[in-house]
Amino acid sequence: MNDTSTLPRRTALAIGAFAIFSAALPYLPGPRRFAGLGLDEFKLALAIPLPKAAEIREIKPEPATIAKPAPLEPLATPNLTFAPGSLQTFFAALERTGNKEPGAVTRILHYGDSPTTADSITSDVRRLLQGRFGDAGHGFLLIAKPWAWYGHAGMKLDGEGWQIEPASQARAVDGFHGLGGVSFRGQAGATSTVGLTEDHTRVIVYYVAQPGGGDFALRSGEVQLGEVHTAADEKKPAFAEFPLGPGQRNIELRVTSGSVRLFGYRFDRGNSGVQYSSLGVNGAQVQMALRSFEVGQWTAALQHEDPDLVVLNYGTNESIYPEYIAKQYPEELRKVILRIRQAVPRASVLVMSPMDRGVLEGGEIVTPPALLQLIDVQKRIAAETGCAFFNTFEAMGGAGTMGRWYHMQPRLVSADFIHPLPQGAAKVGTLFEQALLQAYESASR
DSSP states (O other), X not given: XXXXXXXXXXXXHHHHHHHHHHHHGGGSOSTTTTTTOOHHHHHHHHSOOOOOGGGSOOOOOOOOOOOOOOOOEEOSSTTEEEOTTTTHHHXXXXXXXXXXXXXXXXXXXXXXXXXXXXXXXXXXXXXXXXXXXXXXXXXXXXXSOSSTTOOOTTEEEEEEEEEEEETTSSOOXXXXXXXXXXXXXXXXXXXXXXXXXXXXXXXXXXXXXXXXXXEEEEEEXXXXXXXXXXXXXXXXXXXXXXXXXXXXXXXXXXXXXXXXXXXXEEEEOSSSEEEEEEEEOTTOOHHHHHHTSOHHHHHHHHHHHOOSEEEEEOOTTTTTOHHHHHHTHHHHHHHHHHHHHHHOTTSEEEEEOOOOOOEEXXXXXXXXXXXXXXXXXXXXXXHHTTOEEEOHHHHTTSTTXXXXXXXXXXXXXXXXXXXXXXXXXXXHHHHHHHHHHHHHHHHHO
């Protein structure tokens, strides 16, 4: 790992480069938006150096232990392994949902890094699972776009007037980043608008109740849905629900007075099915959840969702730090898993490895050895903590895949050799969904 004394300056450079890239991004032509960027620029924008521990206040959870599970059992697909019972909650939820039991919703939270910010891969998994088990609603969506490319399939999102604090970059001092890892502060006049392509029956707004908090209101067209007063005696996460009627697909949130702090929305459809929330943060690393998420508020957010499955899909941004992977990473991953188990002990947890990534070496696109090192650590920690493990890297073809994808026609990966293009993302999403279904069907026999 590089000398940590240089990291704050490199972090500042990374964020500066990222800001310039974000500002220019809307003016680049859509399909070729990433084509002209070199690998070094993307390293700055996406592989933000690890900060010194002294820079971030870590809030430690109550002491707890995780029982060591039985040995892993391989499934029909070699890319997904799990300990007996580790996916039981998820499988039971799918069973209820598949039987169309009233109100049976299989809720999945998928945490990830930059591809997930554009609902890449996750949108394909959502579509496939909902096609089989039913559509229970879109799930979580941020208040506005922290990054120019942020978006979710089937949703239109816009916002103005927000001070935005992503946990991986402009961290909130108090560690309140909500469910999705981004905090939004707005004064009177700040707005957020959402366009839905399908009817939903309910929208939930995630916000902070706090002393001196202001007010915000929701409306759909000419219909006022309600107003929320965020003032409270103490600061805490809060949730406001609003019913949606047929045809109410355009939602506007407006800060009407004072200052408010929001996190995002959740959209429900009021029927049985799958709800798949894509929770991506640009430049995210597993240490983000450990060091930048205040434990109490993240616990409250997770408990509000009561997920059946939590997916931890980090690793790309850590994969250029071999010394960190060997020393600090195993314990940090273990602690993040522990915090999830403390918050939602009934949930199944799945560690999803990063995809292959490519680096130029002697004119060839090759896989960095540190990536393999990281995936080995993930697999080991998943086994030790009773989590399922999906080896995305092996499922997509192993070492050198991004080099092959880049030279394919059409290409499956962008010019940074990291971010999949839509067809590549669909391939990975399909592989993951197929592995989940094979595991479910195998367990159901």
